[in-house]
Amino acid sequence: MSRPALSMSGVEKSFGPFRALGPVDLDLMANERLGIIGPNGAGKTTLINCITGVLRPDSGSVRFEGADITALPSFRRARLGISRTFQIPHPFRGMSVVENLLVPLDYIHGVEDRHRRAAEVLERVGLSARAAYPSEDLSQLELRKLELARALVGNPKVLIADEAMAGLSEAEIDEVLAILYSLNEQGVAVIMIEHIMHAVMRFSQRVVCFETGQLIASGTAEEVTRNPTVQKVYFGEQAHH
Amino acid sequence: MTRGGWTFGLAMLVIVLAGFLAPHVLKNPFYFFAGYVILQYVVIATGWNILGGYAGYINFGAAGFFGAGAYASAFLFNAFGIPLWGSLIAACVIGAGLGLLMGYLTLRIQGVYFAIATLGLVIILETIIHNIPALGGARGMVVYGPPPPGWAAGPPQYMFVLMLLIAVASVSLARWMQLSWVGRGLRAVRASEDAAECSGVPTLRLKLLACAVSGAVLAAAGAPYPFYTSFVEPVTAFSLIIGLNAIAMPLIGGTRSWQGPVIGALLLATTQQIATITISSELNILFVGVVLIAFVALAPNGLIGLVRRKGTEARL
Numbered sequence: 122m123s124r125p126a127l128s129m130s131g132v133e134k135s136f137g138p139f140r141a142l143g144p145v146d147l148d149l150m151a152n153e154r155l156g157i158i159g160p161n162g163a164g165k166t167t168l169i170n171c172i173t174g175v176l177r178p179d180s181g182s183v184r185f186e187g188a189d190i191t192a193l194p195s196f197r198r199a200r201l202g203i204s205r206t207f208q209i210p211h212p213f214r215g216m217s218v219v220e221n222l223l224v225p226l227d228y229i230h231g232v233e234d235r236h237r238r239a240a241e242v243l244e245r246v247g248l249s250a251r252a253a254y255p256s257e258d259l260s261q262l263e264l265r266k267l268e269l270a271r272a273l274v275g276n277p278k279v280l281i282a283d284e285a286m287a288g289l290s291e292a293e294i295d296e297v298l299a300i301l302y303s304l305n306e307q308g309v310a311v312i313m314i315e316h317i318m319h320a321v322m323r324f325s326q327r328v329v330c331f332e333t334g335q336l337i338a339s340g341t342a343e344e345v346t347r348n349p350t351v352q353k354v355y356f357g358e359q360a361h362h
Numbered sequence: 363m364t365r366g367g368w369t370f371g372l373a374m375l376v377i378v379l380a381g382f383l384a385p386h387v388l389k390n391p392f393y394f395f396a397g398y399v400i401l402q403y404v405v406i407a408t409g410w411n412i413l414g415g416y417a418g419y420i421n422f423g424a425a426g427f428f429g430a431g432a433y434a435s436a437f438l439f440n441a442f443g444i445p446l447w448g449s450l451i452a453a454c455v456i457g458a459g460l461g462l463l464m465g466y467l468t469l470r471i472q473g474v475y476f477a478i479a480t481l482g483l484v485i486i487l488e489t490i491i492h493n494i495p496a497l498g499g500a501r502g503m504v505v506y507g508p509p510p511p512g513w514a515a516g517p518p519q520y521m522f523v524l525m526l527l528i529a530v531a532s533v534s535l536a537r538w539m540q541l542s543w544v545g546r547g548l549r550a551v552r553a554s555e556d557a558a559e560c561s562g563v564p565t566l567r568l569k570l571l572a573c574a575v576s577g578a579v580l581a582a583a584g585a586p587y588p589f590y591t592s593f594v595e596p597v598t599a600f601s602l603i604i605g606l607n608a609i610a611m612p613l614i615g616g617t618r619s620w621q622g623p624v625i626g627a628l629l630l631a632t633t634q635q636i637a638t639i640t641i642s643s644e645l646n647i648l649f650v651g652v653v654l655i656a657f658v659a660l661a662p663n664g665l666i667g668l669v670r671r672k673g674t675e676a677r678l
């Protein structure tokens with residue numbers, strides 16, 4: 122856990138006059154488990170979009186394993202080993218569940234037996250029985266699992282889970298946590314964006330909190346949740362719900 | 363190769379052989395005149411579907427590519443005596459180039475704007491050709507093709523076999539694209555560009571590839587046309603009915619697989635050929651329009667989609 126896998130410095134993103142993110146400086150160490158919390162609209166997903174290349178930051182730089190990837194298109198970042206789930210599942214409609222996994226396996230090279238790898242990952246997320254189903258027939262819950270399966274099937278080095286547990290039952294949250302843990306044990310750095318606090322607390326070695334595009338706190342899960350500012354902006358807001 | 367691959371290859375071989383033998387059975391050359399047009403539409407629908415069906419980019423400009431192919435071969439033959447197979451290759455190259463150009467200019471815009479932009483392509487090309495005297499301008503160009511080779515029963519039979527070969531090549535190409543990483547990537551693009559990119563799919567490059575291949579196939583459909591009619595002029599080479607059929611046929615058959623455009627083209631083009639002799643050709647456009655609206659409204663996944671749906675319902 123010495124050198125950063127991802128390193129962001131001065132990353133900023135605005136939509137029109139509205140600055141959704143930044144400037145942000147944040148490192149993700151190799152093999153780290155990082156939790157990101159913050160109220161809705163805080164800029165968490167925007168940060169992920171800047172890391173994965175879905176959005177280009179207006180200024181600042183993103184580095185991956187030391188190399189500047191700020192200008193790289195998304196697909197190249199994916200091939201380097203940066204993988205993500207989408208907060209709102211983006212299944213490849215018109216394809217079966219297993220074919221959804223074959224897309225990254227076709228384009229992110231390095232897996233020998235693609236069909237075996239796809240079957241193995243489906244087994245792991247509990248979608249084996251659905252392998253041949255059209256992805257449009259999946260329940261919301263299964264779509265979240267598919268999203269996760271597709272993100273990890275290509276053996277990424279960094280996995281970013283954007284609210285992958287929203288709507289899951291406690292048992293399913295435990296399943297997803299177990300999957301993320303075992304990935305991490307194999308050396309994958311994991312960023313978990315989550316509103317489910319007990320999951321973040323259990324999982325993360327370090328937690329950062331965002332608010333209105335700014336990183337307002339960083340530390341162990343305990344430190345961050347005890348931080349008075351975090352309490353005010355985040356748990357204050359949560360309490361209203 | 364998979365078992366499906368062998369079956370497909372065998373079927374294509376049988377079809378080609380049947381095409382070569384057909385003139386010995388069918389003596390009336392009209393069948394080959396009509397058959398040529400039907401096969402031409404198989405090529406057009408198949409070419410269109412590579413971009414429109416697999417990638418989901420609706421191209422209203424199929425006639426532009428067809429016309430470019432037709433004019434390329436007419437000009438190359440009249441000016442330099444280049445034989446049909448040579449101009450067929452040239453047409454593919456020009457079609458691919460036009461497709462790339464169209465892609466570069468328009469792929470960043472999506473949906474309906476892309477469709478409008480492609481319509482502009484036809485108008486631009488037609489206007490350009492109208493104003494080039496070397497291409498005959500509005501009057502068109504007469505093309506006195508060489509006599510067909512000795513083995514062919516006559517010009518229509520020869521053109522028919524030629525178009526059959528182009529159709530088999532196009533369908534094989536479309537099938538390969540669909541079943542390979544290319545088709546899977548394009549389907550991913552069609553479903554979600556962001557998710558495709560984040561899965562390692564180079565979406566822009568893949569779409570440009572689809573534009574180029576689609577353009578090449580559409581232009582190939584037009585290349586033999588001057589030899590078939592002995593004449594090209596802008597109005598028929600860039601005809602509205604070509605662009606309309608190119609969209610209608612895949613939609614009727616189903617855009618998700620290579621079979622869809624083939625089925626749609628065979629059905630619609632055959633109906634049109636019968637209608638042309640029995641009713642009038644003006645009613646053709648009306649007919650296609652009505653069928654198109656009906657399918658878009660009632661069976662958006664085409665005939666194949668209808669059959670599949672019936673199948674799943676039966677299983678449930």
Ligand SMILES: Nc1ncnc2c1ncn2[C@@H]1O[C@H](COP(=O)(O)OP(=O)(O)O)[C@@H](O)[C@H]1O
Nearest residue numbers: 136141159160161162163164165166167168331
């Ligand atoms: N593509 C976009 N266009 C305009 N505004 C956006 C876009 N994406 C996000 N935003 C805005 O940026 C802010 C941050 O959004 P987001 O990063 O999704 O927050 P979070 O993931 O923390 O809930 C929100 O106010 C949101 O409305």
Ligand SMILES: [Mg+2]
Nearest residue numbers: 165166167208
């Ligand atoms: Mg979000």
